[in-house]
Amino acid sequence: MDAKTKRSLVLLLCLCLHLKTHVCLAADTIDANQSLSGDQTIVSAGKVFELGFFKPGNSSNYYIGMWYSKQLVSLETIVWVANRETPVSDRFSSVLRISDGNLVLFNESNTPIWSTNLSSTTTSGSAQAILLDSGNLVLRTAGSNANTSEPLWQSFDHPAHTWLPGARIGFNTVTNQTLILTSWKSSEDPAPGLFTLELDPNGSNAYLIFWNRSRQYWSSGAWDANSRIFSGVPEMNLNYIYNFSYVTNKNESYFSYSVYNPKTISQFVMHTSGQIQQLTWLEISSQWNLFWNQPRKQCKVYDLCGAFGSCNEVSVISCSCLTGFEPKLQRDWNLTAYSGGCKRKTPLHCENATSADGKQDQFKMARMSLPENVQSVKQWMFNLDWRPLQSARIHIK
Numbered sequence: 001m002d003a004k005t006k007r008s009l010v011l012l013l014c015l016c017l018h019l020k021t022h023v024c025l026a027a028d029t030i031d032a033n034q035s036l037s038g039d040q041t042i043v044s045a046g047k048v049f050e051l052g053f054f055k056p057g058n059s060s061n062y063y064i065g066m067w068y069s070k071q072l073v074s075l076e077t078i079v080w081v082a083n084r085e086t087p088v089s090d091r092f093s094s095v096l097r098i099s100d101g102n103l104v105l106f107n108e109s110n111t112p113i114w115s116t117n118l119s120s121t122t123t124s125g126s127a128q129a130i131l132l133d134s135g136n137l138v139l140r141t142a143g144s145n146a147n148t149s150e151p152l153w154q155s156f157d158h159p160a161h162t163w164l165p166g167a168r169i170g171f172n173t174v175t176n177q178t179l180i181l182t183s184w185k186s187s188e189d190p191a192p193g194l195f196t197l198e199l200d201p202n203g204s205n206a207y208l209i210f211w212n213r214s215r216q217y218w219s220s221g222a223w224d225a226n227s228r229i230f231s232g233v234p235e236m237n238l239n240y241i242y243n244f245s246y247v248t249n250k251n252e253s254y255f256s257y258s259v260y261n262p263k264t265i266s267q268f269v270m271h272t273s274g275q276i277q278q279l280t281w282l283e284i285s286s287q288w289n290l291f292w293n294q295p296r297k298q299c300k301v302y303d304l305c306g307a308f309g310s311c312n313e314v315s316v317i318s319c320s321c322l323t324g325f326e327p328k329l330q331r332d333w334n335l336t337a338y339s340g341g342c343k344r345k346t347p348l349h350c351e352n353a354t355s356a357d358g359k360q361d362q363f364k365m366a367r368m369s370l371p372e373n374v375q376s377v378k379q380w381m382f383n384l385d386w387r388p389l390q391s392a393r394i395h396i397k
Contacts, residue, residue, distance in 0.1 A: 030129040032142065035097035036064075046133040047071055053091035054078060057188035057335075061087030064096055064105055064114070065190070066135060066155070073265060074286050079135055079162040080155055081190045083114040101127045103139050103153070116153040127152060135164045160190070163197075163257075163268035169208065170199045170247075170254025179254065181270035186337035194339050195274040195301070199253060206246050207232075208255065210295075212274065217302035218295045223255075235292045241266070241280070272337055273318070274301030306341025 028045050030036055041052035051066045056078070064082040067073075083105055088094040093108045105114040116139050126142040137155040156167045161183050163169060171178045178201075183193035196211045206223035207230065209216050221232025223246050229236035236242075241264055244257045259266050265281035275295060279288040295301060298318045299311035305319035306328070312318065319333070321342035327333040329340040 028131045030096070030098060030103070032098045032126050032128065035095045037095045038092040042129075042131050043069060044131045044133045044135075048133040049079070049131055049135045051131050051137060053088075053094070056190060059087075059188040060089065062089065062091040062094070063087050063190060066131070066137065068265070068281075073281055075288070077267075077288070078190070079164060079267060080137070080160045082155075084160065085191045086113040088113070098127055098129065101152075103127075103129045118152055134166045136166070161193075161270045163270075165258050165266065166256065168254040168256045169197065170252060171201070172252040174251045181268070181276075183270045183272050183274070186272055186332055186335040188335055189337075193272055193337075194303075195270055195272075197270050197276055199255060206248070206253075206255075210274070210276070210301075212302040215302045217274075217300065220294075233292070233294065241291075242278075272335075273298060274304055303339065305338045308342040308344075309338060 041050050043050045047069045050069050053062045054065045065078045066080040067078050088107045090108045095106045102116045104112050107113050128142045138151045139153040180196050180198040183195040184190045185193040208220040210218040220230040242257050269277045275293045277293045278291045282289045305311050308322050308325045319338040324346040325342035326345045328343040
């Protein structure tokens with residue numbers, strides 16, 4: 001065999017390996033006799049969105065997610081994740097397929113770890129999953145029209161951290177379903193984080209609010225139906241590219257929005273920083289442009305830096321630990337996820353009975369504001385004869 005023939009065989013082998021590991025189903029649907037695994041993906045009809053396995057950052061975990069087609073947005077931008085809390089480690093032995101009328105993700109051990117979770121009465125016929133150009137993954141009865149028929153299940157009813165045009169934020173009083181945005185834990189962990197965006201749960205006011213667990217820290221202000229703006233978002237009075245709408249009746253209340261120019265690629269993201277970000281894609285510079293974010297000041301995000309952490313608006317890194325403390329979870333801090341707070345690295349003198357250096361335990365922080373709802377406690381410290389040695393005023397949340 002001559003050298004030219006060998007080179008040809010090597011090239012043919014490489015091409016076959018490439019085709020084996022980079023397969024696209026060449027369709028926007030997953031039918032009952034199809035499955036998705038490895039590097040296989042489905043792409044919406046207009047090549048707007050793509051769905052398949054992805055790995056965030058340097059993580060070793062894989063997830064089923066949805067992102068903008070690379071033909072449209074060159075930067076990988078995940079907009080929805082199915083198995084947020086149950087990743088897989090091997091995408092080639094994990095499978096997404098239709099099973100018993102549901103869309104189900106099976107891991108390496110062939111164990112179902114995520115499902116659309118519909119009852120057998122709901123999915124009496126053959127089902128198929130279709131990815132729409134809106135970014136909505138729809139499970140429907142095979143042969144029905146995805147644009148006109150009622151879906152069996154849709155990803156728009158189960159948002160992750162991104163609010164796409166046409167999707168809803170609100171709640172349904174009949175199904176007791178709440179549609180909220182929830183941040184990722186970190187840039188490498190799409191599991192539900194601390195921060196959420198939702199419609200006023202009391203239903204008495206039409207406005208959006210941010211929460212850190214059970215603590216509200218920002219509000220969009222009341223909705224003005226005539227001007228179609230939120231009172232707390234002055235940017236909407238400017239050259240605004242969005243058209244918001246609010247619907248409320250006895251069954252449901254929700255906000256949705258569209259983009260005036262359908263060619264504009266845009267999204268709202270509940271970021272790991274606790275801020276909502278309104279982003280538009282700039283094709284010329286191949287990057288996302290931040291139109292506005294709220295709350296404007298990063299340090300307004302409640303408990304952003306965690307216990308014994310401090311927030312600095314003018315610093316490149318928002319959070320730092322108080323003197324004598326260090327990050328409790330350094331890897332999370334490297335990923336700008338600070339909520340784990342800080343731990344003590346210098347022992348208290350009052351914890352060391354043999355200490356004789358005469359130093360007192362104290363905090364000295366200049367130009368700092370205390371957290372909200374602080375309590376002032378005067379604590380007396382005693383020696384073995386129960387005589388007061390000194391007093392210290394401690395502020396706690």
